[in-house]
Amino acid sequence: MATQIVQPGGSIQTAVDYAKEGDLILVHDGVYLEQVVIRTNYIRIVATGHQVVMKGEYDVLHPLLPHAFLLDNVKGVEIKGFQILCYSNDGIHVRLGAFNRIIANKISRCGNSAINFAGSDGNLAYQNEVRYNGMAGIEVSQNGSSNRIIENTSQQNDWNGITIYEEAQNNTVACNTVDCNEEYGVAAHAPDTFIYGNKIKSNGLDGIRISHKSANSMVIGNHVSDNKENGIELEPNSGGALLDSYNTIVQSNVSSENLCAGIQVSSPLNILESNCVYSNKKDGIAINGKFGNRNILVFNDLKHNVSYDLHNSGVSNQFYGNHCESSEPPHLCSNKEHCPSPHQPNACETKKKEHPSPCSKGDHKKPHCTCSSCTSSHHKTPHHSNDWNKKCCSSSCTCDGRKKDKCCHNKHKKEQNWNIHSHYGQWPQNER
Template identity: 30%
Template structure:
């Protein structure tokens, strides 16, 4: 393993990447780097020293880091701003790590994953972009402890493409003050666990089958808190959904779901609302309190409400 230093040994990050071999570390010192870095080699690490290395696209370049069909690459501790497409773009590839970066003011998204799988996206501040994190046909990824806030559309958007984005885990993320949806998940078998989703237009919108939403805090969103569309076998449990300006949980064409042990309190529409095509759902042991105009509005009678506290 070699350590390649920028700018001490190489004038640009791209020059260091071109020289690097698998296993090498590129250590980037404090400074502003107006470049677009293309990475086509596996198993290299790019680390900003003291988080003071800034990639600045000056609204002229498309991407800060473009990881093109690679695996085992790590991008860590950079500030990445002012790119026309994305701060970090993972195109194909797998098992890469984007960790502890500050990614702001990019036109399309802070981070994009396109058909890229089994990556770790963790502890990034992804704010003031169009979209915070965008995943298209991206599967088996981990999104952990990111802050996706103050974006002009959605904070985290999983989906798009022919198959959506499936089998992903979103854990302990903050999605707040986004102008559209906090977390939008289009795809199956996704896990949303212990996220905080506050003060967006809509809190969480989920579409497709076999998704789990557990232990999330969804509050003070301008419209609906949790909206599930065309989902079968949805498991929604132990969430705190409170003080939203719309419905707590809205089911649109959902079947065979379980809504269990949620606290749905002080929302300005029904706690749980279901469309005429939402049937065969089990609603059990929820605390539904002080929602206006009421707690449950299920049009289809073929749903089971069991042991819920309604007051």
């Protein structure tokens, strides 16, 4: 194993081209205008200071570079500690890779997502800060498996904070801070997704959205508040077939002060247990009638929700031990409170200090926007106008007191058949 040093004026790509498996590349403070393509397994590329900056733009006469790092069919690579700015596509793109580690990077103003695990297995995104990117902050796409997104901060991105695409399995989204993104905080379109201990606040649509094809998922111990639609939503399949977010466990979450329901269930055969749901602007927990059937609700604590604490319009749903003040139909509430205090910290808060939300600061880098709530149409994918450089959404917004339509100037991103997997646990000991 060898160590290479890259100084300002040098090339990270040159060091990577000479690297052998097991080598360490240390990059010193400076600005590096390049894209680095990695095709060697088990190398580490580590920023040695706090001002190691990679930029995708040269000047107005040159096009933006697509990625800061492209990990092309490699495994065991680590990228750590970089500031990444202004690339036209993803900041870090992992294509067909496995067991790679993306750690403690700050990535902003990229045209698509900050980090994209595309067709990749067993990768880790840990303690990254991703802001102001053109699509999702972090996404998993194209036939991956067992990727883990843990303790990241994803704020003010032009689409979702974190997105897991369709037909995947075993994704983990744990202990992240997800604030002020244009659409969903966390959007899962895949089965067996584990969403645990996240703090999700002030996003433009739902805080957590479990879409159709997301069966057998778990949503546990999250704090979800002040989102412009529902705190947590289990969405039905539009075709009505039993491909919904069924058999999902929603447990021990705190959902408060959202503009619609704290938890909305529009799919069958789910379990809602020991959630604290309070002060939402419509229902606390709403079970919708057409597909919200045969669910089990036990030991939930609901109070101070504007319409009803517990609203059931489905059939064959079961209720036991739910403490609430109002319900429709009546008599769904019990008298004993089972849930812990909603102010009790979740499991992740004892492990890391909280990142401040940019929504609460006075010196916004982007205008403070508020959008119309409770829209009837939801956006599982971006809606594109005739201008392919724009992603336009149907809801209206007010930004710094001025009305505008909710359009984001992004590169066009084609819809694909996505397959991802993630897993939460210790790093595999036999990864090599």
